[in-house]
Amino acid sequence: MNENGLGRYNRGGTSLLMLMVAGLLTLGPICASVSEDLSNINADVIVEGDWLVTMQPGQAVIGDGAVAVKNGLIVAAGPRQRIATAFRARRTIDGEGRVLLPGLVNAHTHAAMTLFRGFSDDKALMDWLENYIFPAESAFVNDEFVRVGTTLACWEMIRSGTTTFVDMYFYPDVIAEIVDQCGLRAVIAPAIMDHPFPGSNGWQESFDIAVDFIKRWQGHERIVPAFGPHAPYTVSAEHLREVAVKARELHVPVTIHLAETKDEFAKIQSKYKLTPVQLLDEQGLLGPNLIAAHVIWADPADIALLAAREVGVIHNPTSNLKLASGIAPVPAMLDAGIAVGLGTDGAASNNDLDLWEEIRLAALIHKAHNSDPKVIPALSALRMATSSGAKAIGLGDEIGVLSVGRKADMIQLSLKNRPHAIPIFNIISHLVYSAKSSDVVTVMVDGKVLMENGQIATIDEAMTLENVRTINHAITKTLP
Numbered sequence: 442m443n444e445n446g447l448g449r450y451n452r453g454g455t456s457l458l459m460l461m462v463a464g465l466l467t468l469g470p471i472c473a474s475v476s477e478d479l480s481n482i483n484a485d486v487i488v489e490g491d492w493l494v495t496m497q498p499g500q501a502v503i504g505d506g507a508v509a510v511k512n513g514l515i516v517a518a519g520p521r522q523r524i525a526t527a528f529r530a531r532r533t534i535d536g537e538g539r540v541l542l543p544g545l546v547n548a549h550t551h552a553a554m555t556l557f558r559g560f561s562d563d564k565a566l567m568d569w570l571e572n573y574i575f576p577a578e579s580a581f582v583n584d585e586f587v588r589v590g591t592t593l594a595c596w597e598m599i600r601s602g603t604t605t606f607v608d609m610y611f612y613p614d615v616i617a618e619i620v621d622q623c624g625l626r627a628v629i630a631p632a633i634m635d636h637p638f639p640g641s642n643g644w645q646e647s648f649d650i651a652v653d654f655i656k657r658w659q660g661h662e663r664i665v666p667a668f669g670p671h672a673p674y675t676v677s678a679e680h681l682r683e684v685a686v687k688a689r690e691l692h693v694p695v696t697i698h699l700a701e702t703k704d705e706f707a708k709i710q711s712k713y714k715l716t717p718v719q720l721l722d723e724q725g726l727l728g729p730n731l732i733a734a735h736v737i738w739a740d741p742a743d744i745a746l747l748a749a750r751e752v753g754v755i756h757n758p759t760s761n762l763k764l765a766s767g768i769a770p771v772p773a774m775l776d777a778g779i780a781v782g783l784g785t786d787g788a789a790s791n792n793d794l795d796l797w798e799e800i801r802l803a804a805l806i807h808k809a810h811n812s813d814p815k816v817i818p819a820l821s822a823l824r825m826a827t828s829s830g831a832k833a834i835g836l837g838d839e840i841g842v843l844s845v846g847r848k849a850d851m852i853q854l855s856l857k858n859r860p861h862a863i864p865i866f867n868i869i870s871h872l873v874y875s876a877k878s879s880d881v882v883t884v885m886v887d888g889k890v891l892m893e894n895g896q897i898a899t900i901d902e903a904m905t906l907e908n909v910r911t912i913n914h915a916i917t918k919t920l921p
């Protein structure tokens with residue numbers, strides 16, 4: 442939090458200061474703080490869980506717990522009985538047979554690419570990108586495509602328990618309008634590149650669009666506007682520097698694809714005599730406001746540099762496996778103290794936005810890759826999708842942990858009568874190795890319910906289905 446209590450990127454909404462004025466923060470941190478004499482404090486809603494997974498360091502799980510919410514913020518989290526005694530809420534969301542945890546953070550995606558799901562599979566990144574995806578985007582992507590594709594993505598993410606995502610794509614105002622309407626939280630980065638793409642004729646126009654977008658949306662309570670230079674191989678060094686300077690001036694994050702393939706590493710080496718990570722450092726881009734996706738081809742010196750500059754790194758295991766880009770050195774990055782988050786990447790290279798699959802793969806592939814089953818234990822994998830992911834995208838003081846003063850972004854999974862979920866010895870093990878996205882039944886962002894008992898409140902599913910069919914039909918018609 443900064444001195445205004447409004448977080449790193451200076452959004453509006455209810456501030457910690459307001460809560461302190463209301464006397465609620467005197468409860469202090471988590472469960473032990475709910476004192477018996479503070480009975481009947483008003484709350485908007487209490488959410489319960491047979492297991493409360495707070496992701497607090499040192500106290501990740503509380504049995505039979507609850508969280509009290511007021512004005513979109515968590516005002517208490519702890520044992521259910523103590524919360525029930527201390528607070529009088531307008532409503533309570535029952536937690537029987539349910540686990541309550543922070544909403545998931547999908548820290549790298551291209552939401553509207555849901556409409557290219559399954560469009561082109563089983564190819565290497567450069568072939569896939571240059572011969573299939575870029576041409577398809579220039580043929581089909583317009584503001585309506587982004588409106589429908591982003592709505593479909595938000596529907597899929599809400600249903601699977603993602604409450605915050607980092608998006609890099611075209612027509613950013615359309616993306617922001619959809620996020621505003623559906624109630625999710627997002628860092629939205631207009632893609633900017635040297636060559637023309639949908640909605641822009643090249644660098645200068647795309648840069649100007651990004652600056653205008655940032656100025657228009659800065660201050661929104663759930664949307665953090667950002668810069669999205671696509672990659673070091675699609676944006677010149679000079680332009681990367683321009684982004685670094687402007688992002689510092691506007692006080693916004695930057696997200697980029699970095700060191701994704703061996704090919705990129707070789708290209709950057711031969712052009713600049715630097716690694717991709719060193720190139721970004723030379724241009725002034727490495728810093729706490731950088732969200733770097735992939736970072737597979739990074740040597741120990743690169744990793745040390747990323748750690749020293751406090752860069753957030755986003756691991757995308759499914760996309761990296763599918764495009765055979767490689768396996769990111771995540772254990773070494775965690776050892777170096779880097780905040781590592783998880784992303785699905787776009788649905789054209791995944792092919793879904795199910796973060797539970799990324800959690801499980803992050804916990805599994807590094808064990809095999811390092812011949813060590815102790816690497817990335819279950820709790821570390823879950824941290825990447827919650828607290829560490831939040832930190833990696835610059836929202837570590839606001840979301841990712843269920844504790845007093847944080848935004849009320851949380852989800853419930855129902856494990857009741859589900860054969861894949863019994864018996865239960867260790868709830869963290871369950872969430873990482875057994876849970877399915879279809880177990881998610883409740884989704885709340887900023888204290889507002891976006892899904893309850895599996896029913897989504899903020900998206901017109903029938904209309905979205907119809908719109909997706911229409912666009913799918915138009916694309917299919919043009920294919921040989």
Ligand SMILES: [Zn+2]
Pocket residue numbers: 549550551698734786787
């Ligand atoms: Zn990507």
